[in-house]
Amino acid sequence: MLRQIQRRGIFTPRVLEAFCRIPRHRFVPREDWAYAYDDCPLPIGLGQTISQPYIVALMTDLLRLRGDETVLEVGTGSGYQAAILALLTRQVHTIERHPALADRARKVLEALGLDNVSVHVGDGSLGWPEAAPYQGILVTAAPPDVPQPLLDQLVDGGRLVLPVGSPGFQVLQVWQRSGETWQEETVLSVAFVLLRGKYGWKEEDTN
Numbered sequence: 778m779l780r781q782i783q784r785r786g787i788f789t790p791r792v793l794e795a796f797c798r799i800p801r802h803r804f805v806p807r808e809d810w811a812y813a814y815d816d817c818p819l820p821i822g823l824g825q826t827i828s829q830p831y832i833v834a835l836m837t838d839l840l841r842l843r844g845d846e847t848v849l850e851v852g853t854g855s856g857y858q859a860a861i862l863a864l865l866t867r868q869v870h871t872i873e874r875h876p877a878l879a880d881r882a883r884k885v886l887e888a889l890g891l892d893n894v895s896v897h898v899g900d901g902s903l904g905w906p907e908a909a910p911y912q913g914i915l916v917t918a919a920p921p922d923v924p925q926p927l928l929d930q931l932v933d934g935g936r937l938v939l940p941v942g943s944p945g946f947q948v949l950q951v952w953q954r955s956g957e958t959w960q961e962e963t964v965l966s967v968a969f970v971l972l973r974g975k976y977g978w979k980e981e982d983t984n
């Protein structure tokens with residue numbers, strides 16, 4: 778798995794080390810353990826997926842974590858991305874709209890002893906104001922446009938990494954806050970499940 782990630786240009790030693798330390802198979806259904814380290818997303822139930830390892834690595838790398846940050850992840854899913862972040866920063870808050878996925882992720886994270894992750898249930902398109910502001914926010918489902926509450930919950934200099942756009946036309950973006958302005962950079966085309974909720978897609982919109 779490390780080779781897949783390095784081949785595509787991720788060389789940050791701390792990020793690569795986190796990938797070596799987190800057992801990805803623990804976050805996928807047992808029947809898929811044989812494929813857990815393959816170069817692809819995998820189903821995790823309720824129509825959701827654990828992202829391809831390279832995309833997890835790229836989004837993590839784009840946050841440029843040093844180790845002392847409070848980070849918000851929107852879209853807990855399996856909990857794998859949160860586990861990687863937990864090794865790279867001080868405190869992780871992660872929010873998932875499906876209680877069953879949040880429960881399962883919480884159990885795996887606890888079993889691995891990752892006690893600096895708090896798993897919340899709710900509409901992550903609103904962010905998680907209770908623990909804001911954040912040095913980094915990472916979103917693992919795509920809204921139609923960047924949600925303003927997420928921009929507002931960044932500290933000055935903080936970075937938001939997220940996919941944006943409609944199915945078939947999504948791009949990965951980084952938004953960096955500077956006072957009351959945000960500088961945006963588009964990184965590459967991606968394919969994520971839809972972010973639902975107040976600042977996401979409506980239930981009747983389909984992937």
Ligand code: SAM
Pocket residue numbers: 825826827828851852853854855856857858859872873874875878899900901902917918969970971972973974975977
């Ligand atoms: N980060 C996850 C992992 O490591 O397994 C992958 C997440 S999956 C690609 C996207 C997740 O976003 C799904 O679990 C989905 O239920 C969740 N989601 C979608 N809209 C949401 C919202 N408004 N608030 C919180 N979670 C949401």
